[in-house]
Amino acid sequence: MYDSCMARMPTTSATTSSKQSTSRQGSLTELFESISPYEQKSKRHAEITQAITEFIAKDMMPISVVTNHVFTALVNTMDKRYRMPSRTHFSQVAIPELYKKCRQRVAAELKTEFFATTTDLWSVSLTVHYIDEDLNLKARCLQASYFPDDHTGENIAAALREGLASWDLPEENHICITTDNASNMVMAAQINE
Template identity: 50%
Template sequence: SACKPKNPVQTSLTVSFANAIPYDKKSRRWLDLTRAITTHICKDMAPIHTVEKEGFKALVKTLDARYVMPSCKYFRQVELPSLYMSCRSEVENELRDVAHFATTTDLWTSRSTQLYMSLTIHFIIRNWTLCSRCLQTL
C-alpha cells in the first residue's frame, strides 16, 4: 500500500571502512588515476607542481577520496619518464612500416624570450592518412 514505510538502505560498516581505506599504490585504480594526472600534465602542458596546488588536490579528493596523490618528485622521476618511454615506443612501432617520410623544423620564441626548435616527421599510413609526430623540441 501507499502508506507502507520504506526500508532505508544503510551502508554496512564493512563497506564504510573499505571506502575510507586509500588505494594500494599497486592497485589498478591508483595506477589509472596517476596515469590520467600524468597525461593531463603532458597534454595540457601544465606545470608539474600542479599536483601540489591546494585547489588541484581538493578537486582530486572530491573525485575520489581514496586516491592519495603522489608527490611532484614522483611524477618527475617515475611517471613522466614512464609515459615518455611508452609514447616513444608507440611512435617507433608506428614508423617501422613507413617507407617514405618528410621532416620539418620549426623555430619560435616564447613570451619570456626562450628559444625553441622542434623536429616533426610527416608520413602517410596504409589507408592514405597523413600523420605527423613531433619527435623533439629543444
C-alpha cells in the same frame, strides 16, 4: 533500584536521543572506505595516477599542480581513498613512463620507407611527414630542441642528423626537407644533401 537510578539521571538524555535520531550512522563499508586508502600497486590507484599524469602532460600543466591544495581537494572529493603520489613520483617515474610509451608508439608508426621533414631556425624543431600503410598522410613532431650553439649551417646540419638518428630514420630515405629558407637552413640542407 533501576527506577531510582533513572530518576537521578539528568534530563539531557532526551536531547541526546533526538540528536542521534537526526544524524545518520554510516555503514561499515562507508567507514572502511573513508579511512582505508588504496594500495599504491592497486589497479584503481594506478588508473587515477595515470589520469593525473596524462592531465599534466597533455594539458602542459606544471608538475607542482599535484601539491596544489585546491587540486588535491578536488581529487579527494572524487575519491577519498586515493592518496596523491609525490611531485617527485610524477617527475621521475610517471611522466617518463608516459613519454617512453608515447615514443615507442610513434617509433612504431615511423616504420615507413620514405619520409620528408620540416624544420625551423628558432627552436630547431623536427617534424616528420610520411604516408602510412592506408595511404594517409601523417605528421609527427619529433622534437623541439634547445639549441645553445651558434645557428650556423654546420651546427644545424649536425643537429638534424642527430634528430633523425635518435628516431632510427635512415638519411637515405629522407626525400626532402622544408625550411624557413634562411641562409643557414639552406646551407644545413645542402650539407646533409
